[in-house]
Amino acid sequence: MRTSLKSHGCGELRAEHDGQEVTLAGWVHRRRDHGSLIFIDLRDHDGIAQVVFNPKEAEEAHRVASDVRNEYVIQVKGRVARRPPGTENRNMATGEIEVHAQSATLLSPSKTPPFYINEETEVDDLLRLHYRYLDLRRERMHRNIVFRHKVVQFIRNFLSERGFVEVETPILIKSTPEGARDYLVPSRVNPGRFYALPQSPQQLKQLLMVAGFERYFQIARCFRDEDLRADRQPEFTQLDIEMSFIDEEDMLKLMEDLHTAMVETLRPDLRLTKPFPRLAYAEAMRRFGSDKPDLRYGMELVDVSDLLAESEFSVFRDTLAAGGVVRGICVPGGAGLSRRQIDELTEFVKTVGGKGLVSIGLTGEGPVEKLTADDFHSPVHRYLRLEEVRAIAVRIGAGRGDLLIIVADQEGRASQALDGLRREMARRLNLIDEGFLAFCFITDFPLVEWNEAEERWDAVHHPFTSPKEEDVPLMDSDPGRVRARAYDLVCNGWEIAGGSIRIHRRDVQEKMFSLLRIAPAEAQERFGHMLEAFEYGAPPHGGIATGLDRTVMLLAGERDIREVIAFPKTKTAADPLFGAPSTVSEAQLKELHIALRPEASISKESS
């Protein structure tokens, strides 16, 4: 980190520098004033070093150190020396040495920061974003951003070595009114017309395949005007990949190799499964109630519908009669949960889409087949027959001391509720191995799903996703059963990538449009450029896009992508640092040929 103003980075000094004259420059991390001796922990990008100011050795430097406060920027010239025996600090990388200041220069003073830079404390999100440049100075954030760079660098190298070409695609593209809401950009040159910011480079990367690049990738910024979450930002970054002349195996192999190598290089302390397990969508839904299961723990979902068709408990019986399911999970050692904790779970399940739950705690000794009426405890005890409880316990694989959580609902909601419960219980019972990255592939997604509101089939992935060859005939007879050549990469319960083998045959593409009730004229209007391109020799191709923010978050051990994005937005898509979004002048609007609707003409104080 040598520059004209400094000879070394603070963090790189070691015992081997003993006796060297150095010039450091950085921020005052902490200052300890002993009256005559002053210690300053000087911090720069790559670390912290202790500087000692002794008035008997350097009176002027000591005077500077006396006036300096936290976060002042100073330059120090001095000599590196081993610390006196007994005063070494093993907690610091540079703890064996210190710098004896000979001179010091104040480069820039600092106001007292609005929050601690030198301590790990919770700080209000709004404040952090307003002073993001100070937040990023904090060690953990600084480390996260540097780590993100390493991930990106690793990806670029990895793919480049395998013949991939990074191609940039436009940020101003055509709006395709489907899927997420577009961010629109008005055109000054073309009155009344708008560009959209890309939700992903999807169509462009397919065009690059038609263009014959065969192996494309891009670290691409994507934009979606939808509501935010801890894992969603209005602008986010994808690692976008597309390859020609491949099938699913090529793509999954590449992703597995990439992620394995990345973890082993950048986080060798974390463990992962090799090879990545693969689950068909139907199996994932059946066993985990989710297409992004967290495989770090068990508690798989088990169907007990057939055991309860004759149940005296009307919720079970009625749900089953209405075509629903009764499914459950076994919470190991959960029989000890208090009534209050069970009530909390009942409240919780409502927040994840469920209507309620039935808990059955198993107590006593011996095999569950010998369970007695006194050995199980449930709020609906009197509606449950002993033989039913025994059968459920056996089916779910529960033992004494475990808690059965049973949910009766239509299949979709039951899955959602149990998925939520499973995750919640794992958290509460500390069943999560934080040192493990449980990657898995989910394959064989349905091609289309029925849109109740619109009464039509919608593409699960997108309209260019290829159906499985053997399922093509089903597109006419039973579209819901058609499996797509689509795949997701999942890690620790997060979807981190999704992709598919694309349709490259005109007849199949037309069949797909017809199934989605996209009329030829509409297809021409929306995707004409793609359809035309495909008439000039389209290679079989497929691709994938990973959520880079989520990947970095997982590898960095964070729980929110905002912790790995330098300048993220709040939940209302606002940027408290710049004050975006803001109003603009009437002149700007006029130039863009835009008039605001009355309801949008808010007071102007915001800008």
Added chain:
RNA sequence: GGCCCCGUGGUGCAGCGGCCUAGCAUACCAGCUUGUCACGCUGGAGAUCGGGGGUUCGAAUCCCCUCGGGGUCGCCA
């Protein structure tokens, strides 16, 4: 858009109808301090409790509205 949580000196918390003349820690300011490393000691300054309205003899504490932040469902082809 629905539901839930939060909003008290700079920061992080406590207080949840009168004992609050709003407490604690830390940061901040001043003085003392030659081996500290979350230095220490002494002293000092600093918030009317996001905003508005209401209930009450009395509100940081209860109610309503509103603003802001967060979580979640919807949404995210």
